[in-house]
Amino acid sequence: MKSKRYTRALALLIAAFVCFAAHEAKAQELSTDQIYERATYIIVQQESERREYDTIRWRHNLRLMLGAPSYVQEAFLDSDFGYVDVDGIYTHPTASDKLAQYRYYTTPTYMVPPISFEYNHYVNKWFTVGGKAIFSALYREVRHIQTDEKLYSDGSYSVGLILNLRFEYMRREYVQLYSAFGAGFAARFEYDRGILIPMYDATYFGIVVGKNLYGFAEVGAGLSGSIRAGLGFRF
Amino acid sequence: MKRLFRYVTIALALLTATACEYDTGTEPQPERLAREIWNIARDDLWRVNDALTFAACYNYYLNIEDSETARQYAISKLNNPSDITVEGNIHKIVYNTSYETTYSIIFDMNGERWNVKRTGGNGYELNIEQKRSNYYIVDIEHIYSSESTGYGIVEGTLNYDENGEPEIGFVGSIVMVDKDESAVSPLTITIDIIEEVSFYNVNIIRTGRMLITAEDALYGTKDEILVTVLRDVNGQAIVEYDGKQWGFYI
Numbered sequence: 001m002k003s004k005r006y007t008r009a010l011a012l013l014i015a016a017f018v019c020f021a022a023h024e025a026k027a028q029e030l031s032t033d034q035i036y037e038r039a040t041y042i043i044v045q046q047e048s049e050r051r052e053y054d055t056i057r058w059r060h061n062l063r064l065m066l067g068a069p070s071y072v073q074e075a076f077l078d079s080d081f082g083y084v085d086v087d088g089i090y091t092h093p094t095a096s097d098k099l100a101q102y103r104y105y106t107t108p109t110y111m112v113p114p115i116s117f118e119y120n121h122y123v124n125k126w127f128t129v130g131g132k133a134i135f136s137a138l139y140r141e142v143r144h145i146q147t148d149e150k151l152y153s154d155g156s157y158s159v160g161l162i163l164n165l166r167f168e169y170m171r172r173e174y175v176q177l178y179s180a181f182g183a184g185f186a187a188r189f190e191y192d193r194g195i196l197i198p199m200y201d202a203t204y205f206g207i208v209v210g211k212n213l214y215g216f217a218e219v220g221a222g223l224s225g226s227i228r229a230g231l232g233f234r235f
Numbered sequence: 236m237k238r239l240f241r242y243v244t245i246a247l248a249l250l251t252a253t254a255c256e257y258d259t260g261t262e263p264q265p266e267r268l269a270r271e272i273w274n275i276a277r278d279d280l281w282r283v284n285d286a287l288t289f290a291a292c293y294n295y296y297l298n299i300e301d302s303e304t305a306r307q308y309a310i311s312k313l314n315n316p317s318d319i320t321v322e323g324n325i326h327k328i329v330y331n332t333s334y335e336t337t338y339s340i341i342f343d344m345n346g347e348r349w350n351v352k353r354t355g356g357n358g359y360e361l362n363i364e365q366k367r368s369n370y371y372i373v374d375i376e377h378i379y380s381s382e383s384t385g386y387g388i389v390e391g392t393l394n395y396d397e398n399g400e401p402e403i404g405f406v407g408s409i410v411m412v413d414k415d416e417s418a419v420s421p422l423t424i425t426i427d428i429i430e431e432v433s434f435y436n437v438n439i440i441r442t443g444r445m446l447i448t449a450e451d452a453l454y455g456t457k458d459e460i461l462v463t464v465l466r467d468v469n470g471q472a473i474v475e476y477d478g479k480q481w482g483f484y485i
Contacts, residue, residue: 145263
């Protein structure tokens, strides 16, 4: 009788142990599965997002940019570049001209640096085609040295329209690198005369940070200026 | 989209306000203006003095008795004329220039009143009247140069040194108008001589005080300078303009 009882108890104990062990093993497996699944989920999610980014096809791109003056832009805005004397001959200054030279002084010249507004259309993920409108201006006054009365104001402004091609050669989710080149025309107006000439605009290196709404900075040459920065919106 | 346009408009307005100073302009230079006015007026004074000096030299020449002395004087003081002819009161002094042109200075002497006329580009006409032994009044009918034409009245003294060099001093008013034909509205320089102007070595101003006005009809301006020649310092003057003073070499 006593041995049967002991045997029954031992069997129960072993069964309990086995169940417990099985339970523990199962729990371990469960938690490992969760971690695995969680990690897997994150990886899959990232992959999914990456794939989602790659598959994002913006169609339109608007940009507003401010540039520091460049050599070409400055020379075009503030010189007689392209102007020709009416007669093409030098006229000797009169006595009145000589006195006027010293009777008046010029105030500091203020420049509105190149401001550009640009629209681009995405042909594919890395190539856009668009147009850029650029504006800049100069202003100063000529005043009497004694009365400080303004004799006249002296200013000029330039407007350019550039057809622009941009190439993105590195694309990540939040950062892109690109270069661009454009050609078009620029007009400069001063008093009652104007001049229209072919003009170019190049971006040697540009970086975009953001997604739909982004900021960007560029280094280039041409009518947009030398160093440029601005905001853009893609949709 | 409306919000986007609003932001773009505000951004554009802010961007245009970022105008930077491109260059510092020029400083007012009243001293240079005063200098330029003086340069123009000084040239006009030289022209008048040349005309008066020539007339004074011819007057001295007429009183030289020795013919050889007179010939030497004509060479040195009358610029070596090609010919001098006298017909009654009319004395004609002719010059043949190296450019194969001729000009003459004609004296019409009627007692104490002389009319002196020079032909050619830089011509003039003077009416000289002797008031006292060495005191004259000169009515400048007209006096031309390559850049201006003028008129005026001056009066003053005439003396000679031991070499027959005239010493002329005069006060009065001279008006010169820029005759540049392209100037619709000319520049008029008025020289009011307050204290006697005198020269030595032909063109060096030794004494004088002048109020010089430059009226520019093109710009509608009137600039005045006061020039005071320093007696004790040869070739220098104090020039005043707009309440400021500078020392000039004249």
